[in-house]
Amino acid sequence: QDIVENSQISEEFLAESDFYIRSNESIFVLHPEWIAMRSSSIRRGDWIDIYESGSFDKIGSYRVAFVKDANELEVTDGEGAEGSNALDRTVSTSLISHIEIIADMKEYEKIARLAGNNETGLLLVQRQVIKE
Structure with missing residues (x-):
């Protein structure tokens, strides 16, 4: 990252991003018709657990x-407060239609199969940050 001469350096300049896609992963869509329940405060970068709605069996964390x-x-926070606590996200820029997750093909095939076979849909549950 370029640092402009005589500019103030913050921790953000030095911190490594843990938000990336591994070589075996891609970005996959959770279609609106698949989602039975999700919080309106889910945002980019959050971790979610996905469950089958009918049986409450956990599919995985993404x-x-x-x-x-x-x-x-x-969809972002209306106040522009990036990285805010989920409970502080009281205003959003619009209604959530669909969510895109980072997963590998095998994981997404499982999600798609279970969503297609499950009349009750998927539960998307927000988690605290997972450190790998």
Whole structure:
């Protein structure tokens, strides 16, 4: 990252990002018709646990890559407070349509199969940050 001469350096300049896609992963869509329940405060970068709605069996934990509205625009905090606590996210820029997660093909195949076979849909539950 370029640092402008005589500019103030903050911790953000030196911190490594833990938000990335591994070589075996990609970004996959959780279609709106698959989602039975999710919080309106889910945002890009959050971790979610995905459960089958009917049986409450856990499918897995995933990092949220994007949270989109019906017009494919990113849903963000209305106040512009990035990285805020989920309980502080009282205003958003729009309604959530679908969520995109980081997963590998095998994980996504399982999610898609279970979502297609499950009439009750998927539960998306926000988690605290997972340190790897």
